[in-house]
Every structure is written in structure tokens, then in C-alpha cells.
Amino acid sequence: MELLRVNKISKQYKKIKAVEEISFTVKKGEILGLLGPNGAGKSTTISMISTLIRPDAGEIYYADTNIVDKPKVIQESLGYVPQEIALYPMLSGKENLEFWGRAYKLKGKALKDKIEEISEIIGIKERLKDKVKTYSGGMKRRLNIGAALLHDPELIIMDEPTVGIDPQSRKHILDTVIELNKKGMTVIYTSHYMEEVEYLCSRICIMDQGKIIAEGTKQELIERFDSSRDIKLKLENYTDAVLEKIKALECVISVDTKEDLIVVKAKQDKNLFKSIIDLLNDNGVDIHSMDIDEANLETVFLQLTGRVLRD
Template identity: 55%
Template sequence: MLKVENLYKNFGKVNAVDGVSFEVKKGDVFGLLGPNGAGKSTTISMISTLLAPSSGEILYDGKSIFDNQKSVRQRLGVVPQEIALYPTLSGYENLRFWGSIYGLKGSELKNRIEEVSDIIELNGRLKDRVDKYSGGMKRRLNIGAALLHMPEMLIMDEPTVGIDPQSRNHILDTVLKLNNQGITIIYTSHYMEEVEYLCNKVCIMDEGKIIASGSQDELVEMIREKTQINVRLNRVDGLISEKLKEIKGVSDARISDDTVVLHGDNADTLLADIALKVSENGMFIKSIDVKKPNLEAVFLHLTGKALRD
């Protein structure tokens, strides 16, 4: 559906986007995950035809998006990171304005506003001025404006920044509902937990480059040996960590107070062997805590820094 090939964007001597390539297939919820300044917003600005690349190509259904920008824009919905609303107008007036920009009018526009207000759940507040809205309500109206023309693909740039947890959860659930209705989603975020919740495919960006891509399982597989297992015992001695290291798949074991901290390939296959080895050494397990690797750990492994550093 969308193919980005060797994309560059330079601002003077700064390479904001540095040779980025990826593909988004119909039906995907595609995540661009990376810290602020990674190049995510610049990348989607080019996909949205709002910014011309320095070099590279962006294809939509096999054709360059820059050959017929007007047609491409009709097929895309864009939710920018900055709120794109008129604060002195009501919610309804904002939706009517943005719908008219997409060529909607009359009963068609009225019906779409009603449908979209159901999706974003602002029916009872559309008559109010936007400057009376909470941050979460503004974000939801921002999404509604991008849905009026029934886009095939929705591009969302950090849509939950600066809002309360309840509004955030509403937006995340709305994304999944829209995807279930057939809309392909590109979702940028520096919140690992959002991308894990939403996305079936992820590209991790840092300093303008794609440093890893794939499904969540494929990305986590890169560091599967980083699974941490904390085994709290009734007692410990200096030998138990060495005995646990003998288990195939355990890469490291160290003692911390009454707990042995292990790292291994796959906790699901190691737990039985750990329990047996502990029993053979005359001890018993009081508790086990397994910390499986996630996208945050992948980013830390690849870059040496946390996503929100």
C-alpha cells in the first residue's frame, strides 16, 4: 500500500531523515517508535506530501505520491502532533470547516459529522467552543477532523501527548476500532507501551535512521537472552548461582540478598529446570518474578540509551 524507499531530508547540515526505508501493508497498524528528535514527524510530513524529500521515493499503490498529490491527500487522513483547530469556533464548526476543505457539503457533510462525532464520542459537546475543551477532547476532535473524508490510511503523529490517562486510553481504543473498520494506521510515538498495545509492525527510529523493524515478536527475539528471572529462595549460598548457570539457556546468574537473578533465553522453558536444580541443592523457591524483554529493552540494547532520555 505504502512504500518508502531510501528517504532523506536534510535541513542544512542536519540529516533529519537519513536513508529511511519501510513498507506499510493494507490493514496494518504500523508503529514508528523513537525518542523526540528521531525523525518521525519529518518522515510522516513527507508521506503526507506536506514536505518534499531531499532524495528518495514514496510510493502509494505503486505510484509516486508527488506525481498526483491532490489525489493522495484525498486518500490520507493526517492527525498532526500540534492541535489543528480554531479555538474560538465550536467543535461542530471546526468539523464543518475541515469537511468543506475535503469537498464535503450539504447532507453528506452533516451525516459525516454525525458519524465522526459518534466515533470520537463528543456528541454532547460539539456546540461548545474548542477553547472550553480539555486537552483530551481537543485531541479527539483533531482525530475527528482527519476522518471526515473517510481516508484509507490514517497518519497519527504523537496523538496522546499531554493528555490524561482516561483520554489516552480512549484514543488508543479508537485507533483499534478504526483499524477493525478497515483503515490502515501509521502511528508515531515515543511511548513504548502505546506501540506495544496497538501495532502489528514496528520500525524503531533514532537519529534519522531505522535501526530495527519487524513484528514485536521479531524485535524482541533480537534480545531474547535478556529475559530476567528473579528467583527468591528460602536461603542462598555461594554455590547456587554457579549451579543455576549450568542450566542450558541460562547466560548469567548472580546473588542479590535472598534472590538469584538469572538471565536466559526463554523463561517458559527454563522454569522447570530452575525448580529442579534448586530442589537438588536442598532449597525451595519462595517466589519467581519473570521480566520478559520489551521494545524499550530492544531500543536500549541497540542504542545504549532509553527511549525517553
């Protein structure tokens, strides 16, 4: 079932086209990833969905209502985790959660129980009474997420929630996202870390320069945009004739020698490795090592834009 439909939304800041006619849908119960480099328009896109800024054009439907005109329809069901940490450093973690809880009209025992539950989820229970200014970057990030969970949102939108934190907190946040999703929460997850998006997301929109340049599951994206593999071989007793035979295999695109490495570029094919190994065995060639470059979204992005995803 479709929960959200974004239809050709655009946003321009003076001369900068931050977002240009972006369309996508979010299904109920999925984790949708928005992957893109700095300045791709990720934050602008989700700020429009979160009704913090109004698109210049286009519609955003949440449960069949255009929330550009009726923002209230989404506000109560939405948890928004901003890219910039929005906490009061002089207050404790608990007081911060109380503040946000009251903003969502929670009070008394309901608020207390909710804070208990959330501090368990985000793993800051022991530090709840300490001032936020004494927290590590990772703990602040986790509390930032906690603040967006107080009202049991149906949809949570996270804007790069793991930037600049330690690996442990990062893992904790990724696990939290998966747990929340298992409990039925729909998630939009923004990141420029392809590993995170690959790990978490059932579907991925790749963004660049204000546009969505590709959309699909990781597997679909790889099959569509990066169907070739580099296989690096170290061989002994081989001849040019053997290399010619490898080249003649149906799925092989090219064979190059780089110092002591033979680099075979080939299309993805389930018999690829077997054919190469059989051929080498039949010709009495010894295989010292075989290294395969795994396909990933980094190479998909490179194929699409000619640039690397990393800063």
C-alpha cells in the same frame, strides 16, 4: 497487499540530517508503528508521506505512483493528524468539523451525517456545540483526529496523538484507532510511548537519529535483540553448590547475588522456569519469590542504542 512503499527518503535541514535514507512499506489493513525518541525524525518522515514537505531524495509510492511527483494521488485518500493541534479555538467543535468537511467538499446532509458519525466515534457528541477553547486537552486531541476522518480516508497517519492527555482520553484514542482499523482503515501511528506501540501495532519500525534501526513485529524484535531475561529469586537454604548447578543449566548466562536476591540471567527457553524450579526442589531449596523482568521494546531500544527510550 502493499499500500505504501517508502524508498530511501532523506531530508536535511541545514546541517541537521532529520531523515536519512529511510525505507519501509505499509501493508493494506495494518497498523504500522513508528517508535522513536524526540528528534528521531518521525514527524519529518510522515510529513513527507503526507506530501507536506518534499524529500531531498528518494521515492514514496502510493498504489504504485510516486507521490513525490504526484502528491494528488495520496491527498484524497489520506487522513493526517498533526502533532500540533490544528483547530480554531473560537469556533465550536461542530464548526471546526464543518470547516474541514467543506475543505473536503462535503456539504448539506452528507456533511451533517458525517459530523454526527464522527462525533460519535471520537466521543465528543455532548460537547459539539461548545467552543473548542473550553475543551480539555484530550478532547482537542480527539477532535483533531475527527477532522482527519471526514473524507473516509483509506490511510490515516497519526503523529503522537496522545501526548500530554489524561488516561481516559488516551484509552479512548487507542480504542478508536483499533475500531477504525477493524473497519478496514490502514494506520501509521507515531509515538515515543512503547506501551502504545506494543498494544496497537502489528508491525513496528524503531527510529533513532533519522534512521530506522530495526523493524518487525514486537515478538520478532524482542527475539532478535533481547533474548535474555533476568529472573530474580528469593531463596532459603541454598548453597553455592546449588547456584553452580543453576549456572550449569544450558540456557543460563550468569548467576549473581544482590543482597538477598539471586539474579539469574538466562536466554529465553520454554523449559527455563521448570528447570530452575525442579533443580531447586531437588536440592531442598525453598523458593520465597520469583520475579521475571518482562521483555519489552524499551530493552530492545536500549540494546540497539545503549540509551533509554524515555526522555
